[in-house]
Amino acid sequence: MNVFIVETDKAGLQKFYEEIIGKFETYAPVEKFGKYDYKRVLKLNECEPDSPIETTMSVKPLFFPKTAKIMKFLESSSGTTLSEIEEDPLSGKRVILGVKHCDARSLQVLDHVYKWDYIDTDYQNRRENTVIVSSRCNKAGSQCFCTSLDYDVENSDAHDVRIIYGLDGKIYIQAVTEKGITLLQTSNLTNTASASNATEEIKKLYQSFESSFRLRMNYAEINAKLQNLYDSPEFDIVSSNCISCNTCAFICPTCHCFKISDEKIKDTGVRYKSYDSCNNGYFTLMAGGHNPRPVKYRRWRQRAMHKFVYYQDRFGVNLCVGCGKCAISCPVNISIFDVVNQVSKNAGLQN
Amino acid sequence: MDYSNQIREIASRLFTDNKIDYFVGYKQNSFDDSQVPFLFTDPAKISNLVFTEKSVFNLTNYLKPDHTKRKRVGLVVKGCDSRALNLMLTESQVKRENVYIIGICCEGVLNEKGEKAQNCVECVMSDPVVYDEILGTPSGKKGYTINADIKELADKSLTERADYFEDIFNNCIRCNACRHSCPLCYCAKCCIDQETSTLYHGANTSSGAMHALMTWSLHLAGRCVDCRNCEKACPSHLPLHLLHKQNESVIYENFQQHLAGMEKDDRGAFYKYSLSDPDDFIL
Amino acid sequence: METEVKEAQSKIVSAENPDLTAPADWQPVIMGILCNWCSYAGSDLTGTSRIQYPPNIRIIRVPCSSRVDPWFIIKSLQSTADGVLISGCHPGDCHYISGNYYARRRFLVTKKLLNFVGYHENRVQFSWVSAAEGPKFAKVVAKVTDDIKKLGPLHRYKKENF
Secondary structure (H helix, E strand, O other), X not given: OOOEEEEEOHHHHHHHHHHHHHHOEEEEEEEEOOEEEEEEEOOHHHOOOOOOOOEOOOOHXXXXXXXXXXXXXXXXXXXXXEEOOOOOOOOOOEEEEEEOHHHHHHHHHHHHHHOOOOOOHHHHHHHHOEEEEEEOOOOOOOOOOHHHOOOOOOOOOOOOEEEEEOOOOOXXXXXXXXXXXXXXXXXXXXXXXXXXXXXXXXXXXXXXXXXOOOOOOOHXXXXXXXXXXXXXXXXXXXXXXXXXXXXHHHHOOOOOOEEEXXXXXXXXXXXXXXXXXXXXXXXXXXXXXXXOOOOHHHHHHHHXXXXXXXXXXXXXXXXXXXXXXXXXXXXXXXXXXHHHHHHHHHHHHHO | OOOHHHHHHHHHHHHHOOOOOEEEEEEEOOOXXXXXXXXXOOHHHHHHEEOOOXXXXXXXXXXXXXXXXXXXXXXXXXXXXXXXXXXXXXXXXXXXXXXXEEEEOOOOOEOOOOOEOHHHHOOOEOOOOOOOEEEOOOOOEOOOOOOHHHHHHHOOOHHHHHHHHHHHHHHOOOOOHHHHHOOOOOOOOOHHHOOOOOXXXXXXXXXXXXXXXXXXXXXXXXXXXXXXXXXXXXOOOOOOHHHHHHHHHHHHHHOOOOOXXXXXXXXXXXXXXXXXXXXXXXX | OHHHHHHHHOOEEOOOOOOOEEOOOOOOOEEEEEEHHHHHHHHHHHHHOOOOOOOOEEEXXXXXXXXXXXXXXXXXXXXXXXXXXXXXXXXXXXXXXXXXXXXXXXXXXXXXXXXXXXOOHHHEEEEEOOOOOHHHHHHHHHHHHHHHHHHOOOOOOOHHHO
């Protein structure tokens, strides 16, 4: 694919956003109760897509919503009739602005499980119909560790268009995929890559971004160590102040557990699929009363292992993108980074 | 307000005399200047303990059996925390001989913006009401003021309030962090989570959120001590104090100025009655 | 023109959602929760005395008014009910001695909280009706039905909206 970069400035970027909002169903970070989330916007001044905003939830709710109807049912004396939900409100052609590259990457990670033993057609439709415009971060957040994980942050193709903020008010709009090129061409933006030294500037900006990380780890080493640490008593110590509240799994861009529930009025009803969390005490409760994970440390062990061992074994990628949202939203600020590092570090001492 | 050294010294003494199995205090967060709860059994970790005006979380939450497994616990409590502890003791959730209470005469904690938190500005009791050791100078009971936010909302019209609350219930993601961080929500299985009951509402709709949050606040009415653990835990930053403070003000005005957890055997406003309770609203 | 104005005026506007209306002959659904020893017996007396009262109320029986958890009220409003009536024994006459004393505390707090959150205060009403007060029960139901008819249908947070 040829390099397609448009060099512009703040005014040009605003115009680009306004065109997109005018032409497509657009989602961007919107403020509510002092925090940001991706919501539908009809005007540019309702949202802040300009620089990467720390949103509470990632773009996950736009692909795997917090609650979704999956079918309707009607009970009668002759049996139960099932019927389809007429339309999925999230399946239209849409553009998401102001996405961080870690959130965009999380969709590539989730793609594996949604195409695995069962093809989730709702999710596939939403993925195909969405164009992702990401804003490049200029420096790492206090809980970020994306560069330590197993994906190429600099050349990621998880998003279709990337906005990079340069020095002296210069802004680069780079198309990364075919969908991205189509979007830029629809907005009548021309490729200025050959006319400038945009590619070198972008490389320099990335280097300064990469050096701003406080948290680093060797994920391959951790994967290898955790394989043998199933019985480590360290899991109890790292999870001691966890309150099993479900927040981390709901917020995490890659967590995908769900529960099914039925809502009925008289004899008609709807079946829903909603978020669930393996940290919940009743997640593994079975009919009959047996619960294989009744205590906190077993649930935390499962969470850490799923993210850094089991998913890696099955699909070849970690189930974590290093965004740090779990640590920021956790009521007691437990971070998966701290958990896996502490468990693997103390393993050596045990032996 | 800095009692870090005194708390370390007391914890060290408790471990040496073998009076406790767990100690629950605060430690510095690894990535910013806030503090997080810290539970430990190993005396070597005592140097991590701190206590300043950033020690916000109500630690009595960790007396639930899930966390400290009914063992002996040494605990740091501020004024409001000790009122919650009082209620837990009366409601038989903790044995008095299993808790060693270090009470702090609190001067108020700071919120994320660095200002004194709203519930500290409106505090009614900053001294610990139950303790084994006390740090700081007691300043006595303070007067009760109605929360500024609920006064403002009460003046709005019905539809304005309805729209505002519908917004709140729409943003709830039913994570249950509010319930899990509240010390007084200790039911082994919450009524709202009973899958076998037809009252269960598992879908994350705003109807379900209204049902869950309203039921939760009414089950806590007369027992809530305004520690704001719920609001700080909520990932959607919902203003949950509105529901609890509304109940608290109705109870204070109508039921002999009752405030949760102030007296030794207090069990909450709904566990007692007076022959002169108002009932002019009843036909 | 006059008939148009008359038709427009005779529509009922929902108190919490002024943009939603119902036709003038709309009938509310009212959930009645009555205590077994006084109010339920009282409503029975109303029936045997052949005193008419509006049929909008659906009655369920509980042993005592203090059995009523605020959850029942919220759940009814979330289902098909447009209003709730809870009735118990007069203070001092409770079959379980003090149940209704505890209940009236809970009733006041629930009523005020529901109003605070955006339900009109007349959606949930309470009464003391003894086993001998047949006529009073009819009057209470008539008043409550009338109040709720004026408030219009309840639309917010209904389960069927999803």
